[in-house]
Amino acid sequence: MSTTTSTTRATPTSSSLASSTKFKTFAITFAIVGPVIYMVCLFFNWPLFTFHPATNRIALGWEAARSGEGPNMTWYGWTATTLLAGSVVSFLATLLPETVTRKIPLILVWLIPFLAIPYLAWDLRQWWFHP
């Protein structure tokens, strides 16, 4: 008879990053504010930049597609806004005392991304109900 033991748990990590309290605060805050910032960017259409793939032109902020220059792309800009703003907010969170950051509810790390799904479906309603 052979025995297989649980393989999910790891031995305590020796990585300094994984044991860093500041990184923990950064990572948890980033996971919470990231999806929120992304949804805000979508709602208000706040890309950091707009890319025009036909001409390889990049414009700061949002810029409409120009006649004869093909479509515009804002997804890169939304993602860039999210990563930049999320990093700033998460860095600021690391400056807070540990007694405060310890109170950040871990449930938000996964609840917000799950709640983002119905919002995204609503945001894309133009495609589902297109005549």
Place this chain on the structure above:
Amino acid sequence: MDIISVNTFWTIWLLVHLLLAVALLGALTHQAVAAVMPVRQVAGPGGFVTRFRAVPAAGYATAICVLWILTFIVGSYIYTKYRIYIRIPIEQAGYWKTQGFFDFKEHVASIALTLLPAYWFFWKNAHNPQYDTARKMVTVYLAIACWFLFIVGHVLNNVRGFGS
């Protein structure tokens, strides 16, 4: 002199994106199943399902983060060509829901990207029961997201992708 044609160049990148996605999908599925249904103790060799979930899940975390970022970067790179040569014909053909699902895919990929630091931290501290629920839920979210992204990408490729 061009060594390869423009079509071949982009096809190679599409295939790189596919291969990275397959590796990511496999790793995340193993890890998610191991997180949700960990193998505690098995008498005997165990069946396929037992062996499937009996992987050293914590050891996958860094590789999954690297694979997600690489797949994301390559996907972002080929997206520029998708926008012109795939999306416009799809819109002209009136495949609105297909287009909607691709936009859904890009949103989910970006949101999942923001979860990676926390996901990595939870798995590197897998010995700490305080993070058990968050670790499982984030891993399951990433696995579901990865399957969704993969299937949508596959359908999009069938509609107008490889060789078109």
